Amino acid sequence: MASRDLAAFAALFADETRAAFLLALLDGRAWTAGELARHARVAPSTASGHLGRLVAGGVLAEERQGRHRYVRLADPGVAHLVEELTARSAPAAPEPPRGLRAVNAGRAMARGRTCYDHLAGRLGTTLTDALTARGLLRQDTGFALTDRGLAWFAELGVPLVPKGRRPLARGCLDWTERRPHLAGLAGAELCRYALDAGWCVRIGSERAVRVTPEGERELRERLGVDPAALR
Incomplete structure (x- = not known):
């Protein structure tokens, strides 16, 4: 249902840690999970869980280079x-x-x-x-x-x-x-x-x-x- 999908998408933004990640990523750069964790002052494991939700929801795009995981906003929209x-x-x-x-x-x-x-x-x-x-x-x-x-x-x-x-x-x-x-x-x-x-x-x-x-x-x-x- 459209209402269920909208509610699920809106829920991606309804968390202070995820909001901090999104505001940081407005600089247009790709950030590592560790950088975002330090920025939001949360544990790496906590950051990883939030980033997984944002990537799965299509809000963030993920790239991996070696051991590093980079994320950026999915698109200008x-x-x-x-x-x-x-x-x-x-x-x-x-x-x-x-x-x-x-x-x-x-x-x-x-x-x-x-x-x-x-x-x-x-x-x-x-x-x-x-x-x-x-x-x-x-x-x-x-x-x-x-x-x-x-x-x-x-x-x-x-x-x-x-x-x-x-x-x-x-x-x-x-x-x-x-x-x-x-x-x-x-x-x-x-x-x-x-x-x-x-x-x-x-x-x-x-x-x-x-x-x-x-x-x-x-x-x-x-x-x-x-x-x-x-x-």
Whole structure:
């Protein structure tokens, strides 16, 4: 029955340890079972049991290299679902982080981060707004790149070639900004290019990213983004 299947699938997310694993895997990397166990502060045997359920449920994909077992989110659709659930479950007035390190980490994640393979946080929504303001992206009837938008990506050296069923552009609800940022193939390619070209760099051990001075110049020139909005 569809209701039984839905309940079983939803139950995969209804555990704090499994939720911690899924949030960690939003960085787009493959993690070992041991790394995830240490991240969630659980025993390796406990992690193994949870990971087995997530793999069997199609939420995670598993790869083995020698003695090591790696897992990653099964596909971008799962990443979108995790981010969407995170945004909808976040309290309207979250408890403030304790300690200077936690405060700084939280601010960095809110300022800019990766959401699986695309940009999120204030950086992600600022770029989405800039693309929309310049007529490169439409949001009035769902997310869609315009012809000018496709040409902009091509001029950037990033021609967008459809891959499978993944849409060119899709809105992803941002859990810190509470509004959508650009996901889909266009979001992934823009994130990849920004990191490869040195517009953004990863910082810390979380998913946080920072815009470099070169990135500020490029984004101001190409999209009219005020550098102050990225800091």
